[in-house]
Amino acid sequence: MNYNSNENPSLENVLLMAIAEALRNTHTSLIAKVTKVNQKTINCIPVISRVVNDEKIDLPEFAEVPILNFLGGSSSIQMPISVGDYCILFVSERCFDGWYNGQDFxxxxxxxxxxxxxxxxxxxxxxxDGELDIPTVITMLGDAYQKGDYVHEGDRDQTGDYTLTGDQTINGNLQVNGNITCTGTISAANFSGLGGGSLTSNVEIQSSIDVKSGSISLNDHTHTSNGIGNETSTSN
Known part of the structure; x- marks a missing residue:
């Protein structure tokens, strides 16, 4: 929008100057940098300066700016924010102080x-200088905390340690390529034995039913004495 400024501006120029001034003060959106992270809001400072009468004017820090989260109902995704992060500031058409303090309509x-x-x-x-490549699949970087139920369909690969607090149910076969250490009780409804290795224990092993080695029963087998000081016979 162009207009000519002189000592006796025309009505058209006066109107053009008024419109230009109004547009310069009609703020819609701007880019800012985070200067402080509060508990629920941020402080930030716009990084693109204003120009008034060809003079560069830096804008001040904006304090206690509400942030936009991804949420719906009782679910939400909240990202950690750090000083130095960039953000877009959306400027509301009207004053929203009443709404922000809980007053609708x-x-x-x-x-x-x-x-x-x-x-x-x-x-x-x-x-x-810092923009990210657009990935081909959903990509999440950084630590995560989740509260609530989690349902997953499909394969899952994990690299790193895994700690579970609580019960776990596996509907299917389990293959472990490595050692298993247990500090509690192991119960099996149908134990078919060990394949390719021996069973070693430094604690008592108890069974409520018979235990067999080959065809020899631990409950029913007998030994014949060969005299004091001599080994007993093999089991019958």
Whole structure:
């Protein structure tokens, strides 16, 4: 939008100047950098300066800016935020102070329009020096905490240690390529024996039913004495 400035501006130029000034103060969205992470909000500072009368003016830090999370119902995905992260600030058309404090369907508490005070931050933007490649599959980087039920269909490969607190049910076969250490009780409804190795224990082994070695019963077998000091005969 161009207009000519002179000592006696025409009505058209006056209107053009007024429109240009109004547009310069109609804020919609801008890029900012996080300067502080609060418990539920962030502080940030816009990284693109304003130009007024050809003069560069840096904008101040915006404090206690609400952030946009991915959520719906009782479910949410919340990302950790660090100082130095970039974000996009969406500027609300009207003052949202009343809504932010829990008041729906009420008049704005102030008459301001497209004001920096009514910004909401969406963190995750990067410039060319830090932008990420677009992956071919959903990719998550960083530590994660999940609360709630988790259902997974499909194969799963994990590299690294795995610690489980709680009961576990496996509906299917289990193959372990390595050693198993157990500090509790092992119960088996149908134990078919050990393949390719021996069973060693430094604690008592108990069984409520007969134990056999080959065809020899531990309950029913007998030994014949060969005299004091001599070994007994082989079992019958």
């Amino acid at each position: 009420e008049k704005p508490l102030e008459a301001r329009i497209h004001d920096y005070s009514d910004s909401i931050a969406f963190v995750g933007l990067k410039n060319k």
